[in-house]
Amino acid sequence: MSANHFEDVRVVNNVRVEGVACSMPEKVCEVSDLAGKFGEENIQKIMASTGVFRRHVVDGECSSDLCVAAAERLIEDLAVDRASIDTLIFVSQTHDHTLPATACILQERLKLSVGVAAFDVALGCSGYVYGLWLASSLIAGGGSRRVMLLVGDTISKIVSEEDRSVAALFGDAGSATLLQYDETAQPMSFVLGTDGRGAKNLIVPAGGFRDRSGSASEISEPELRGPFDLFMNGAEIFAFTLARVPSLVKALHESRQDMGLAIDHYVFHQANKFMLEHLAKRMKLPREKVLLDLENVGNTSCTSIPLALSLAGLEQDNRVTGLMMLAGFGVGYSWAGCIIDYDKVWVSPMTYTGVSKEPV
Incomplete structure (x- = not known):
């Protein structure tokens, strides 16, 4: 594979997505409530641009708690034998501890076999x-047979309430996706890429081992943002997105031309309304095929794609069928896209931490 062309497509065979479940905190924060802090006119502009009107945010819970709720719902709905799960992957930027790995704690909480990776x-x-990609590659390579992929973030915990650029944007959520070996499954196509030159544009500078005390931060602003808070350079993130995502989508489209298949739905990282609508227009994608679901949940980081799929109302009898293009892009810089054939994939009703009720 060439080192300079991120458009290279990686194909994975013999893997099927069995089901998806998502969980959100019960607590809801209205963006309009920030008008007293930032001004009514500014908040109206923020809501119009981002498309976010309210967010579900944790009240003490961690990302792992949200993922456990989603996983338990999925296991129950699909009547999964826990002993059949041989691999557990936890994807997050908001782990429970510096160590141990949160996945180890999740293994015990979900009562999975001690033989699980x-x-x-x-x-x-x-x-x-x-x-x-990681889960399906493990399965296709024979190293795993059934993988529980848990993806969740609680970004609200690292956002300064005084920083207008992020205070009204981020929500919290967790997800669980079950994948297994299936020799009849359609191939999955992936495009992956990384450009660490953009790392400084979306970062929490302190708290890790590079700067544990927060004394060396260069992006802190008194009374706005501290070294342990999230910093986002929105203009640079937007420019990165416009530079990378169209080529990613083009490469994935070209990878499936020989099969004569059209994409049924595009499920992009739910960054903000303006960005997604601009991307759809620039790439000439049918607007009705591009899922946009930020209004009641906000930008939920790594969980935004499964959450958007769960909230879209595409399923019949809790199952979704269709050819999906998924694409995530942002912090790192890092980007990843794929085409997956959803063949009656189970989608569980939304779970709320501590409370079971219908989605907002």
């Missing part, structure tokens, strides 16, 4: 598609 992956906006 469990590990963490630290990725954000592209994390769900990267997780699908």
